[in-house]
Amino acid sequence: MNSAGIVSRSALLILSAYLFNRTYSPPAGKFNLPPPGPTFAEKREWFILRTVAYIFPLLNIGYAAVTFHECLFIFMTYFEYPTSLADYLPLPTGPPGWIGMLGLLMGIFGGLFRIACYKALGDAFTFNITQSPKLVTSGPYSIVRHPSYLAVSLNAVGISIYHLCPGSWLRESGILQHGAWKVAVWAWLFMTVVTTNVFAAFRAKDEDRLMKSMFGEEWEAWRKDVRFMIYPGLY
Template identity: 40%
Template sequence: MPSVNPAASPLLKVPLLLAHSVCTYYGMTPSTPLPKPEEQKRYDASEFMARTMRVQIVLVSAGKWTCCGFALAEAAAILAAYLPSKIPGHVHSLLLPNGASLQLTPTSAVACALGITGGLMRIWCYRTLGQNFTWSTSIQPKHKLGTSGPYAIVRHPSYTAWTMMMLGNFILLLSKGSYAAESGLLGRPFGKAFVFTLIGYISFFTFTLTVRRTRLEDAILKEEFGKEWEEWAKKTPYRLFPYVY
């Protein structure tokens, strides 16, 4: 796929990569500590993801650092190539052994846009729910039903944002002109296995959130808030994507 602007696109890619990395970092970081056992045991006993949430957070954190690391390494490689007087040549060779060009393509631009938008949406959800936003299903003391901000658009906007953010990271990892592709990592058996294991695990985690967890949370909130939840569900009928699902 052709670059957006061959003369200037590599350097234009740097701020996109940095913003993408920052938004991915905050979007994949829990905004509050895990709830107390007594706040979650009522709902989590039969849910695999919730029962293993501490392990899942460690694995997600590893994925977060990997995704952010690739984006930052790509930005560093571009800067090393375009600021040769500031950065020793052996550093650039280390960052990008093949000496390939990390162009900004329409695909990578869309990937960064998805990552940035998804991350910002996650942060919006964190701020809207405050202490009530937890990674493990629970009902907090004095818990209030969140119906404003992104929760007035769909009932589970944080999972919508997560899906967008992960899709952006996957596209950025696999697209032509990406660091993983141009460094030769995807051409090596170990590198390919590593990247696709990462994608496989995060895809499983995402599927669990968007399909199983949304149904569980709807059932819990309906039980807890009754008519208030039913009125909100009528006004906000879609779980993840308006007019789709």
Template identity: 40%
Template sequence: AAQSVFWTVGIIEAAVIIANEFPTEPLSKAILSTLMMSGRTQSLLTMNRTAITGASLIALGTLYRMHCYRVMKGFFTFDLSVRQNHKLIKTGPYSLVRHPSYLGLLVVYAGMFCWYGTGGSWLRESGILDTTGGSVFFGGFTVTMVTFMVGLLRRMPIEDAAMRKRFGQEWDDWAREVPDMVIPGVI
């Protein structure tokens, strides 16, 4: 769900920016009249430092998470599961923390809040947040994202327990070497 919202808002923002470059074209007029509330001007859409920081965090978090997928090879799953031929991966980012892909995901979400929450973004400048529906949607999305992040933090000990059950002493040794779950020296 979060990815769908992320891509939808990103595509809308790109469409408005492109339409703004060709404002006399019929398709551009339709896009701008549909996606910008009355009295709002698309010229308010700008890339500022916060938006650039957000875009950078999204890119870095995504690349880091993809790296985690590659290191885990076929053992990476989105559902909590331990496969029959599962191996304990202790190299790459897994030599630093036990759940590095979650760090990538948290970085992506922080980037989304920076990009979409800053002045100059379509969400802030279109007027959509001034509507009841827009406010309810964004509030619900924010609550969902925070709940999801808290859920990730709660899921890590459950994953650790499943891996400990499967790998026993090997996992215990690795957990002593790699005591942190997401950020070295922090958590």
């Protein structure tokens, strides 16, 4: 890999770490933690918001650490390093290939798309399911009704593809051969890919019901134009 490739790939990785943090951090800086209520929806919200408050900051730290090692791993192709680091930071066999790079770009796009959702809703964007002063139907909200959940999915799936492809530090370093690291990676994937998508599907239905009750015919007209809740052509 030439110097331009090393710098550009490292820059994309650093950008992905920044956007991952923005994706899982509330734009207003904080949100309400509701008590567990008697209904399934209330218990679900109790679990989701505490996961965001207490677990996701740890995921942000973990991804920042993996990104740091990935960038260090890349720069080792151009600089000599002590023999003691040879097993920990082996020379790359090559970049993760077009699938890995496509995944990284998808993750970055997801993060940027999430920020676009923040800007489209402005102060009305919150991690809580609350009444909104306006119905936004333009920008990202002209593609699907809940584009912020689509953005989270693209971000999590994209960066996971990159870091699990052959050629990445996570794969080449051999740490996935150790049980504790393997469990940590699977837990990270479960929280970012599986849990967020499952709960997004539930929340999207609840938010649709709330918006329908608030905006009535205006919401119905929007629903006819924007048929899908999260995934274009699928759901």
